[in-house]
Amino acid sequence: MSAKKVFQEAPEEYVLPGNSACQGCGSTLALRWVLKALGKKTVIVNPASCGCVYVGLYPRTAISVPYIQVAFAAGPAAASGIVGGLEARGEKDVTVICWAGDGGTADIGVSSLSGSAERNTNYIYFCYDNEAYMNTGTQRSGSTPAGAWTTTTPMGKKEGKKDMALIMAAHRIPYVATSCSSYPLDLYDKTKKAKIIKGTRYIHILTPCPPGWRFDTELTVKIGRLAVQSGMWLLYEIENGVFHLSAPSRKILENPEKRVSVRDYIKAQGRFRVVREDEIKRLQETIDEKLEKVAELDGKPLFF
Amino acid sequence: MNGIFEVRWHGRGGQGIVTASKILAIAAFNEGFVGVQSIPWIGAERRGAQIEAYNRISYAPILLHSQVYAPNAVIVVDQSILSENSSTTIRGLKKNGFLVLNAAHSNVLSSLRVPEGCSVYVVDATSICLELGLQVAGLEILAIPMLGAFAKATDLVSIKSLENAIKSFFEADSVKKNVDAILKAYWSTRKVHLKPEQYLSPIPPSKPVRIPEIHHWTDLPPVPTSTPSKGSIGKTGDWRTHKPVVDREKCSKCLFCWMYCPEAAINVDSDGFPEIDYDYCKGCGVCFNECPREAISMLVDEK
Ligand SMILES: Cc1ncc(C[n+]2csc(CCOP(=O)(O)OP(=O)(O)O)c2C)c(N)n1
Ligand code: SF4
Numbered sequence: 001m002s003a004k005k006v007f008q009e010a011p012e013e014y015v016l017p018g019n020s021a022c023q024g025c026g027s028t029l030a031l032r033w034v035l036k037a038l039g040k041k042t043v044i045v046n047p048a049s050c051g052c053v054y055v056g057l058y059p060r061t062a063i064s065v066p067y068i069q070v071a072f073a074a075g076p077a078a079a080s081g082i083v084g085g086l087e088a089r090g091e092k093d094v095t096v097i098c099w100a101g102d103g104g105t106a107d108i109g110v111s112s113l114s115g116s117a118e119r120n121t122n123y124i125y126f127c128y129d130n131e132a133y134m135n136t137g138t139q140r141s142g143s144t145p146a147g148a149w150t151t152t153t154p155m156g157k158k159e160g161k162k163d164m165a166l167i168m169a170a171h172r173i174p175y176v177a178t179s180c181s182s183y184p185l186d187l188y189d190k191t192k193k194a195k196i197i198k199g200t201r202y203i204h205i206l207t208p209c210p211p212g213w214r215f216d217t218e219l220t221v222k223i224g225r226l227a228v229q230s231g232m233w234l235l236y237e238i239e240n241g242v243f244h245l246s247a248p249s250r251k252i253l254e255n256p257e258k259r260v261s262v263r264d265y266i267k268a269q270g271r272f273r274v275v276r277e278d279e280i281k282r283l284q285e286t287i288d289e290k291l292e293k294v295a296e297l298d299g300k301p302l303f304f
Numbered sequence: 305m306n307g308i309f310e311v312r313w314h315g316r317g318g319q320g321i322v323t324a325s326k327i328l329a330i331a332a333f334n335e336g337f338v339g340v341q342s343i344p345w346i347g348a349e350r351r352g353a354q355i356e357a358y359n360r361i362s363y364a365p366i367l368l369h370s371q372v373y374a375p376n377a378v379i380v381v382d383q384s385i386l387s388e389n390s391s392t393t394i395r396g397l398k399k400n401g402f403l404v405l406n407a408a409h410s411n412v413l414s415s416l417r418v419p420e421g422c423s424v425y426v427v428d429a430t431s432i433c434l435e436l437g438l439q440v441a442g443l444e445i446l447a448i449p450m451l452g453a454f455a456k457a458t459d460l461v462s463i464k465s466l467e468n469a470i471k472s473f474f475e476a477d478s479v480k481k482n483v484d485a486i487l488k489a490y491w492s493t494r495k496v497h498l499k500p501e502q503y504l505s506p507i508p509p510s511k512p513v514r515i516p517e518i519h520h521w522t523d524l525p526p527v528p529t530s531t532p533s534k535g536s537i538g539k540t541g542d543w544r545t546h547k548p549v550v551d552r553e554k555c556s557k558c559l560f561c562w563m564y565c566p567e568a569a570i571n572v573d574s575d576g577f578p579e580i581d582y583d584y585c586k587g588c589g590v591c592f593n594e595c596p597r598e599a600i601s602m603l604v605d606e607k
């Protein structure tokens with residue numbers, strides 16, 4: 001689908017301009033496309049995060065669908081309650097989603113998220129991943145990648161990034177996907193697909209963040225694209241346990257000349273300035289190995 | 305001074321109030337106060353947004369660690385904050401307290417209402433910063449001269465202690481500029497005389513609130529809900545330094561710019577051309593960077 005076509009299909013905006021997100025925020029761009037795909041019969045549950053700030057302050061909001069803010073760890077629990085309430089009232093055409101940051105997902109909310117997936121609660125969980133606690137000024141989360149500077153990892157994070165999408169897939173939920181705010185149409189299609197599936201669906205979206213990742217606001221889309229083109233971030237779906245690479249990631253596997261080096265991705269961001277050349281080289285080798293394995297998995301069941 | 309002296313700073317992100325409040329705490333410690341605190345307001349600090357910071361100063365160690373609710377002094381670093389809402393800005397100010405302002409306009413001063421016995425001091429911190437080139441990333445660090453004004457108004461810390469604090473805080477090459485700003489402010493701060501009717505009479509104790517009896521959920525008061533609106537925090541077009549301009553000759557109407565705008569600030573007109581909503585476009589430059597035809601240029605925004 002092209003931008004033009006999707007404009008005809010989904011012209012309505014549900015994230016209104018004049019909100020308090022930073023200039024060039026990848027997270028608002030992602031939410032804009034998620035809501036275009038879901039339409040107005042959607043209820044958003046948003047645990048503490050940048051999301052709670054960019055929607056604005058009472059008595060005005062930038063979000064034009066029902067939206068509720070809840071405590072940091074409580075996103076999936078509150079969503080489960082709303083799903084139960086709607087079921088009790090017989091309202092069948094409303095989509096309940098949780099819109100949570102990576103800290104809210106990989107760290108503090110992981111237990112209630114896992115619980116909801118175990119119960120196969122009928123909702124879509126979106127993790128928008130800006131790879132740190134951005135709302136409170138960039139502290140590391142379980143989803144911060146190795147090497148990244150944050151205020152709590154001044155010399156770069158030592159540990160690697162927690163793989164939330166695979167952790168969720170291991171719950172054997174019907175649909176897991178990854179996306180990135182730099183690929184709005186990929187996100188739009190996946191969200192539309194998730195909308196008609198029943199049960200717990202999980203979509204993990206990489207959303208570059210100019211102040212936290214230290215790059216110029218105009219590069220938000222470009223940086224996300226570099227993440228995908230370098231293989232640092234993979235776009236895929238796991239539908240009923242079967243793994244499918246999405247087009248942008250398949251492209252770099254099938255046409256190695258379309259691949260960008262990990263170095264290009266790292267060097268474009270101030271947060272990686274403490275990473276040494278030998279570390280970049282090692283990271284490149286890890287990514288090369290990962291891509292080889294992924295190529296073999298494409299189209300196959302992921303679990304026994 | 306008896307007990308704890310509490311200070312509340314008001315400014316906007318980027319004007320240095322968090323740094324200035326740390327400097328004030330160090331200076332007060334140098335001055336011999338054993339209990340000092342500097343507290344940033346943990347909010348969603350974003351450039352341009354209103355923020356607060358607090359200080360506590362005492363001869364004895366301080367066990368209280370909350371935000372400051374009843375300040376002895378309020379320092380307002382950004383002029384526009386006071387004109388926007390003066391009663392919120394000076395909320396809780398104690399009687400006989402101090403209000404230290406950056407170059408307030410005369411109409412703001414004449415409409416000011418302060419508690420009994422308060423004194424109001426004014427300094428032109430903006431001009432001092434401009435004159436000395438005390439700027440970071442294009443913003444005046446207004447909070448630094450305000451330290452001089454605070455010293456003059458309250459007599460709580462000396463210039464010498466402030467100078468030593470500055471030295472422990474900044475690189476050697478920027479110490480002089482900061483100290484000069486404090487000195488200039490100290491000597492140019494003046495006291496404003498208010499008319500008798502500008503002093504508030506003591507507030508009578510409030511009546512106890514009657515809590516309604518609730519037997520059923522329908523007895524609950526309605527839940528406050530927010531209304532969806534464009535400009536939920538105002539005209540964010542003001543944030544812009546550069547303005548995207550579409551050249552229709554080059555534009556192929558592909559709508560990539562519309563698709564990638566994080567702000568949803570691009571509309572599509574009846575001919576299929578992108579139309580930028582300058583009321584809200586924050587000037588991030590994403591559309592400029594993503595246009596495959598190079599049909600968008602970023603021009604300096606002369607608002
Ligand atoms: C229990 C609890 N601890 C801490 C906070 C403060 N807090 C609010 S948002 C936030 C960061 C959220 O990070 P993330 O989930 O990654 O979302 P982001 O801000 O990056 O969008 C923190 C620490 C809180 N609200 N509740
Ligand atoms: S800090 Fe990052 S995620 Fe948060 S509003 Fe700003 S750009 Fe968006």
Ligand code: SF4
Pocket residue numbers: 550554555556557558559560561562578594595596597598599600
């Ligand atoms: S991206 Fe460029 S060519 Fe495409 S519609 Fe926008 S201005 Fe026109």
Ligand code: SF4
Pocket residue numbers: 024548564565566567568569570580584585586587588589590591592
């Ligand atoms: S500069 Fe940014 S906010 Fe303004 S129209 Fe372009 S993409 Fe949207």
Ligand SMILES: [Mg+2]
Pocket residue numbers: 101102103128129130131132133134141
């Ligand atoms: Mg985050």
